[in-house]
Structures are given as C-alpha cells and as structure tokens.
Amino acid sequence: MNHLMEQNKDLWEYLTTVGKPVVLYGTGNGADKILDQLEARNIPVSGIFASSGFVRDRSFRGFKVESYEALKARFPDMIVLLCFGSSLPEVVANIDRIAGECEVYAPDVPVYGKNLFDSAFYEAHKNELSEVRGFLEDDLSRSVFDAVVSYKLTGVYMSLRPVESPLEEISSLISLPENASYIDLGAYNGDTVSLYTKLFPRIRKIVAVEPDARNFRKLSETTSALFGPEDEDPASGNSGKISVSCIRALVSDHDGTAFIPKNRGRGGHETADATKGENLTAVSLVTLLSDLPASLIKLDVEGNELAALKGGENIILRDRPSLIVSCYHRSEDLFTLPLLLKKLVPVYRVYMRHHPHLLCWDTEFIFTL
Numbered sequence: 575m576n577h578l579m580e581q582n583k584d585l586w587e588y589l590t591t592v593g594k595p596v597v598l599y600g601t602g603n604g605a606d607k608i609l610d611q612l613e614a615r616n617i618p619v620s621g622i623f624a625s626s627g628f629v630r631d632r633s634f635r636g637f638k639v640e641s642y643e644a645l646k647a648r649f650p651d652m653i654v655l656l657c658f659g660s661s662l663p664e665v666v667a668n669i670d671r672i673a674g675e676c677e678v679y680a681p682d683v684p685v686y687g688k689n690l691f692d693s694a695f696y697e698a699h700k701n702e703l704s705e706v707r708g709f710l711e712d713d714l715s716r717s718v719f720d721a722v723v724s725y726k727l728t729g730v731y732m733s734l735r736p737v738e739s740p741l742e743e744i745s746s747l748i749s750l751p752e753n754a755s756y757i758d759l760g761a762y763n764g765d766t767v768s769l770y771t772k773l774f775p776r777i778r779k780i781v782a783v784e785p786d787a788r789n790f791r792k793l794s795e796t797t798s799a800l801f802g803p804e805d806e807d808p809a810s811g812n813s814g815k816i817s818v819s820c821i822r823a824l825v826s827d828h829d830g831t832a833f834i835p836k837n838r839g840r841g842g843h844e845t846a847d848a849t850k851g852e853n854l855t856a857v858s859l860v861t862l863l864s865d866l867p868a869s870l871i872k873l874d875v876e877g878n879e880l881a882a883l884k885g886g887e888n889i890i891l892r893d894r895p896s897l898i899v900s901c902y903h904r905s906e907d908l909f910t911l912p913l914l915l916k917k918l919v920p921v922y923r924v925y926m927r928h929h930p931h932l933l934c935w936d937t938e939f940i941f942t943l
Contacts, residue, residue, distance in 0.1 A: 784821075
C-alpha cells in the first residue's frame with residue numbers, strides 16, 4: 575500500500591507533512607543515513623524493527639530494536655522506511671508482505687557522497703538528466719532511466735520491478751572480437767569473472783582488480799580454480815587457455831597511494847582520511863593497461879567510477895572498448911558518468927539496465943560501438 579505516487583512530492587516532503595508514525599526497518603549504515611536525514615528535517619521516528627532472528631536485546635541510535643509485529647500493534651497506520659537492500663527472494667517476499675499491510679518506502683540515500691536525490695537535486699540537474707535520457711539507445715533503457723529517477727524521488731521500490739532484466743541479457747548488447755581482453759575493475763570475489771567468461775566466450779585475457787584484502791583472497795581462489803595452469807576451462811564454453819592476472823589495488827585517476835576503509839567487504843572505496851584506512855596502491859587505467867588493449871571493461875568500484883574513467887580517458891580513446899559502468903553509488907552518477915563517456919567517444923551506443931534487486935543497486939550503463 576502506498577499513496578506517495580499519487581502526490582507531486584518527493585519522499586522527504588511527504589514524510590514532513592503526512593502526519594503518520596514513521597518506523598525504520600533495519601539497522602546499520604543505511605539506517606544511520608536515513609535517521610540523519612529525518613533528524614535534519616525534524617521528522618520524528620516512532621521505532622525501529624528488525625527481521626525475525628535479529629531483534630534480540632539491543633538498541634540502535636537510542637531506539638530499542640523491536641519486532642514488526644510489536645510496532646504494527648502499537649502503530650496500525652505506520653509508515654515503514656526500508657534501510658537495506660537485498661536480492662534474496664525470501665527477504666523480498668517478506669518486505670512485499672509488509673507492503674501489503676503498511677505504506678513501505680525505501681529511501682534512496684547515496685552509498686557514497688552527500689548529494690541526496692530529492693526534488694531540489696532533480697531540478698538543479700534536470701537538463702543533464704534530460705540529455706542522458708535523450709541519447710539512450712532503446713525503449714528499455716529509457717524505461718529503466720525513468721523508473722530509477724522515479725524511485726530515487728519517491729522511494730517507491732515497486733517502480734523498479736517492471737524494468738528488471740537478467741544480468742545475462744547484456745551479452746546481447748556487446749560483441750567482442752576474437753582473443754578479447756576483459757578488465758574487471760571491482761572484481762569482488764570473482765563472481766563477474768566467472769559469469770562474463772561464460773557470457774563472452776571470446777575472452778582470453780583477464781585483468782581483475784580488487785582493493786579489499788578478504789575479497790582479493792577469494793578472487794584469487796576463484797580464478798585459480800577456474801583457470802589453473804593446466805585448465806582449458808571447458809565448463810565456461812571456452813576453447814583454449816584463458817590468462818588471468820589478479821591485482822590488489824584501487825583504480826583511480828592517479829598512480830601512487832590511496833587509502834581505503836578496513837574490513838568493508840564490497841565497500842573498498844577511496845577515502846581522504848588516512849587515519850581511518852589502510853595504505854593501498856592506486857593505479858590508473860593508463861598504467862594498468864599500458865601494454866594491453868582493452869576489449870571490455872567493467873567498473874563497479876564503490877563510488878570511484880568517475881575518477882577511474884577520468885584516469886583512463888587515453889585508454890578509452892585508444893581502444894574504444896565496450897564498458898559496463900555501475901551508476902548507483904552516487905546520486906550524480908546518473909549523468910556525470912554517461913555525459914563524460916559520450917563526450918569522449920560520441921559514437922558510443924548507450925544502454926541502461928537494472929538487474930533484479932530490491933533497490934536500484936545493480937543498475938548500470940553499457941557503452942558499445
């Protein structure tokens with residue numbers, strides 16, 4: 575149940591005026607960011623609940639963590655703000671169940687950066703957003719773009735459902751040459767290396783870059799198991815040897831030293847605060863690919879996408895590779911990333927896809943010739 579789509583307001587304006595109890599579902603970084611926004615707008619919070627099994631005897635930001643049932647009994651007409659994302663079917667099904675009983679919104683707070691995608695942000699960047707929408711290649715891309723903008727303004731996560739497409743669909747948009755090279759920036763635990771070598775059987779050379787130490791160990795184990803010294807990799811549909819180089823570094827616009835927060839899992843992003851991070855090698859695409867032509871580059875680098883692209887402009891001009899670029903870490907990613915690349919290589923065809931996920935994570939632009 576939700577009423578916001580019927581009103582010409584963004585989520586934060588709606589919460590300021592609606593006059594209903596507001597409760598949060600979830601604790602952690604997302605809940606912190608949402609609470610900060612609510613406090614800045616003097617929007618009172620009536621409680622916080624967690625999933626069954628995570629309630630326990632604990633508190634968060636001064637609120638006792640309760641069950642959904644307890645809060646629903648106390649506030650029958652409450653608004654639920656979802657503070658986390660998931661693609662797990664059982665989690666999504668539970669949230670959908672709650673949404674059948676309450677107004678449920680999933681506020682879009684940026685993973686990185688301070689720009690909140692509210693109506694003021696939209697008005698300030700309406701021209702850039704319109705320009706990007708105008709050069710998108712197909713109807714699905716434009717529908718994804720519209721749904722993402724609508725979701726970011728309203729928090730109505732259901733608006734993303736009709737435009738979801740499977741990740742495997744991107745293989746129909748990209749054509750690679752024989753003996754292609756694949757550059758995986760933000761390779762995580764090797765999941766995309768494994769998938770993309772199946773989707774694109776012409777890949778023969780892989781450079782996989784991951785900054786987080788724990789993820790890098792998993793990445794090394796995954797690639798070693800897939801493409802060991804004697805492995806011809808029949809499972810991936812490839813014939814012949816696939817060469818893999820795994821590099822622990824952070825891709826940026828410069829070479830030298832970067833700092834990343836410790837123990838952040840997927841969150842291996844660049845930070846300016848050396849006291850809260852660890853030293854790590856920073857590398858630009860120009861240095862990384864000085865001797866290797868790039869056929870396909872995937873960027874999912876935790877908010878460092880713009881820096882990575884700026885540091886790789888010469889490589890992009892040299893090779894004009896296909897690119898798969900995540901665009902959900904920062905609010906401005908929706909226009910800064912595609913405008914940069916379209917200006918750099920005007921002949922790029924640009925697509926936008928959103929893969930099954932409760933929030934607009936797993937959303938990307940695809941650039942190809």
